[in-house]
Amino acid sequence: MEDDSPEDTSAPDETADPRDDEQVNIAKEIFSRQEDPIFANKSLLEISHIPSFERIVGRDEEIRKLSEELRGAVQGYSPENVIVYGKTGTGKSLVSKYVSSQAVSNAHTDVNIGFQYLDCSTDNTETQAASTLARSFNDSSKTGFDIPERGLSTAAYYKRLWRTLEELYDVVIIILDEADMMADDNLLMKLSRAGESGNTDCRIGVIAISNKIEWADDLNERVKSSLQPKELSFHPYDADQLEEILQHRRDAFKPDVLEDGVVQLCAAYAASDFGDARKAIDILRHAGNIAYERNAANVTEQHVQDARTKAEKDRFKELIEGIPQQAKASLLALAILSLNSEQEEFPTQLVYRQYQNICENIDQGVRSERRFRDILKELAFLGIVDNRKENLGRSGGITLLNRLVEEPEIVYEIIREDSRFASLTNHLSDN
Numbered sequence: 001m002e003d004d005s006p007e008d009t010s011a012p013d014e015t016a017d018p019r020d021d022e023q024v025n026i027a028k029e030i031f032s033r034q035e036d037p038i039f040a041n042k043s044l045l046e047i048s049h050i051p052s053f054e055r056i057v058g059r060d061e062e063i064r065k066l067s068e069e070l071r072g073a074v075q076g077y078s079p080e081n082v083i084v085y086g087k088t089g090t091g092k093s094l095v096s097k098y099v100s101s102q103a104v105s106n107a108h109t110d111v112n113i114g115f116q117y118l119d120c121s122t123d124n125t126e127t128q129a130a131s132t133l134a135r136s137f138n139d140s141s142k143t144g145f146d147i148p149e150r151g152l153s154t155a156a157y158y159k160r161l162w163r164t165l166e167e168l169y170d171v172v173i174i175i176l177d178e179a180d181m182m183a184d185d186n187l188l189m190k191l192s193r194a195g196e197s198g199n200t201d202c203r204i205g206v207i208a209i210s211n212k213i214e215w216a217d218d219l220n221e222r223v224k225s226s227l228q229p230k231e232l233s234f235h236p237y238d239a240d241q242l243e244e245i246l247q248h249r250r251d252a253f254k255p256d257v258l259e260d261g262v263v264q265l266c267a268a269y270a271a272s273d274f275g276d277a278r279k280a281i282d283i284l285r286h287a288g289n290i291a292y293e294r295n296a297a298n299v300t301e302q303h304v305q306d307a308r309t310k311a312e313k314d315r316f317k318e319l320i321e322g323i324p325q326q327a328k329a330s331l332l333a334l335a336i337l338s339l340n341s342e343q344e345e346f347p348t349q350l351v352y353r354q355y356q357n358i359c360e361n362i363d364q365g366v367r368s369e370r371r372f373r374d375i376l377k378e379l380a381f382l383g384i385v386d387n388r389k390e391n392l393g394r395s396g397g398i399t400l401l402n403r404l405v406e407e408p409e410i411v412y413e414i415i416r417e418d419s420r421f422a423s424l425t426n427h428l429s430d431n
């Protein structure tokens, strides 16, 4: 039976861990810090933040082209369908959302335009996508009906979508981000044929975004023929553009907190990593966090370097954590060789000897050299190791040279964090 008498709060709790108090105090101390000496408005550096137009940099041409394609919408005509492609972090989603929102706010007075953004990596089935679109376009106070999130058939969701569009809009723009993640082309087919099939008189324009250039070519011929898409490609940003993007978010920090060279260094790192604006913003935010954690008064170039190393390490850690122990030992062998030498590339035989040393040192079974070669190939397939053949002439024959893609210090540290390699003695490089 349950006892519902009030708890006796006066008696000391024998089971309470004295550390709990300490922990409460640590948390309290952190949460009650009033003044943030580093950040003035950290949300400007959050990935979900959509910057205002003044902060969108270096994409005037793309904004102009996309606006041209959607121009008809503001007058109540069909907008063109557009496929936007380009590498990650090149501003595709940002520009698509911005131009669509501008179409809505510049619509002629007698034209009702709506736009919705759908993340196809989340809503990747036709039913989920139709459900999300129908619900996000619907305004039950105007249509008089609600649309449940789940439980209806695909056809029923489409029916409600068409009804909503018919009742509320003259034109809609639908952004399908990561469109290549959709399980099939059915949604694109239905949206592009909605008028022709007599489902709705509302004009529908689709902006399909993808990182994969070949995606548009692989679309079903019937979809291509009804979509008739225009294509718009986004190029990676160069270091100057990335610097400008970051300069426009300087006010995320307190005045004079960023030391000279900090913004330029973040931009240079991100430019060498495929011109990704998301990465540039991430590095700057992490550098600010590191400065805060270290109670520094300024964000310095050293903080940026540390932020980058940390970001690299996190990304790599995720990748390496998933590989088998034998592959980790092989990778560690290559890392130790790299750390103990001026060279970057090593012949497979030498890496194998180092690998044998490691396995013996930590009491792990040793694979044959043939199997070891396969492991190196698998690591190359994962993009962790680079290997190339070199002809050493008549005497040497052909040898495979292996190189770590990532900094050896980072690889070494990550693998040593795995408890199975913790007992490894140092200085294993002597062969």
Ligand SMILES: Nc1ncnc2c1ncn2[C@@H]1O[C@H](COP(=O)(O)OP(=O)(O)OP(=O)(O)O)[C@@H](O)[C@H]1O
Pocket (backbone or CB within 6 Å): 046, 047, 048, 049, 050, 051, 055, 056, 057, 058, 059, 086, 087, 088, 089, 090, 091, 092, 093, 094, 095, 210, 211, 245, 277, 278, 281
């Ligand atoms: N030209 C720009 N000016 C200002 N900020 C930008 C610019 N381009 C991108 N960003 C910022 O960089 C981040 C990534 O941009 P966005 O999501 O638009 O890239 P994407 O090309 O769609 O990337 P993905 O393919 O990975 O989705 C966002 O936080 C965005 O605000």
